[in-house]
Amino acid sequence: MSDHPTEWLSAYVDQELDAAEREQVERHLEQCESCLATVTDLIEMQAQIAHFYRQVEAPEDLEQTIMKVLDTESTSSTITRAGSAVIPLFGVAALIVLFSIYGSILVKLFSFVLQLVITAAYVMSHVIASVPALWIPVMGLAVGLTLISGLSLRRILRSSAQ
Amino acid sequence: MDEELYRIIREAKQGKKDAFAILVRRFKDYVYRYAYGMLGDRMEAEDVTQEAFLKCYAALPRLENEFSFVSWLQRIVSNLCSDHLKKRQKEKTKPIQETLSQMEISEARQRHSAQDLKWTIEESLKQLSPDHRQIILLHDVQGFRYEEIAQTLEIPVGTVKSRLNAARLALRQIMKKGEEEE
Numbered sequence A: 001m002s003d004h005p006t007e008w009l010s011a012y013v014d015q016e017l018d019a020a021e022r023e024q025v026e027r028h029l030e031q032c033e034s035c036l037a038t039v040t041d042l043i044e045m046q047a048q049i050a051h052f053y054r055q056v057e058a059p060e061d062l063e064q065t066i067m068k069v070l071d072t073e074s075t076s077s078t079i080t081r082a083g084s085a086v087i088p089l090f091g092v093a094a095l096i097v098l099f100s101i102y103g104s105i106l107v108k109l110f111s112f113v114l115q116l117v118i119t120a121a122y123v124m125s126h127v128i129a130s131v132p133a134l135w136i137p138v139m140g141l142a143v144g145l146t147l148i149s150g151l152s153l154r155r156i157l158r159s160s161a162q
Numbered sequence B: 001m002d003e004e005l006y007r008i009i010r011e012a013k014q015g016k017k018d019a020f021a022i023l024v025r026r027f028k029d030y031v032y033r034y035a036y037g038m039l040g041d042r043m044e045a046e047d048v049t050q051e052a053f054l055k056c057y058a059a060l061p062r063l064e065n066e067f068s069f070v071s072w073l074q075r076i077v078s079n080l081c082s083d084h085l086k087k088r089q090k091e092k093t094k095p096i097q098e099t100l101s102q103m104e105i106s107e108a109r110q111r112h113s114a115q116d117l118k119w120t121i122e123e124s125l126k127q128l129s130p131d132h133r134q135i136i137l138l139h140d141v142q143g144f145r146y147e148e149i150a151q152t153l154e155i156p157v158g159t160v161k162s163r164l165n166a167a168r169l170a171l172r173q174i175m176k177k178g179e180e181e182e
């Protein structure tokens, strides 16, 4: 008994061998007790496994639990969907109302601030142009302010994303 | 598999909850059984079954055809179970968990010698590697043929054949050892 078809025995039990292979295994089983014992064990094990797991059943209430979770999930998602559409609408409406009431004042205020900024920029550029030594600290200040505002903006965006 | 089932799957695909409820009723044991077999814990199997059906409901519109529903559902459960096993493996690096599982095994051993029993099929299966346990469950419990297992696990049929054979021989070895320990 040199060549035991050990690697075929399982497929033999499952009837997954082709005709030639099956015949070969059967011929071997007629004369090899140890392989025959293995086949008998495999069939017995398979029956035990099938029998044991046939008795394993999901808990009675699992179905209701699943359907309940599905129901709550779908209602909450419609609420948030409606909510996320309503929020920008409210914002736009509030802006329109605000503008219609304080419109003229706002326009005046805006043009005033704009003029102030333009004047300040004009004055600053003249001052800096007349005193070249001021260039370096001013540029440093500008770069620093840009970096700080960029970083804080990033932090705000991150914390609101969470 | 019948026409009625395919009709229900098509309806569930369109998002009809009543149809999906029928699918849950019909396949909850199927899903739970596999999860329990892989994880060996009722609570965890319950969680996985619930997760699997929620995933199934969300992904159902993307199922290409209703004929492959069962193997598709099986793939969802298989993936969830291996995620859970991986998570468990990570937690096992904590010493408390490890001693617990060792205690469990030695307790089971004592129980065996005390009651003069051999390993039950369930206890023996627990000692196999997840890959071996999985392939035995797929074939003997879920009723997949070799070709279907190959498709589900995305491995060649030849690998299915050799892996299942190795798994069963390992299981036989474990059960024999249980007998000798008496």
Ligand SMILES: [Zn+2]
Residues within 6 Å of the ligand: A001, A003, A004, A005, A028, A032, A033, A034, A035, A036
């Ligand atoms: Zn032999």
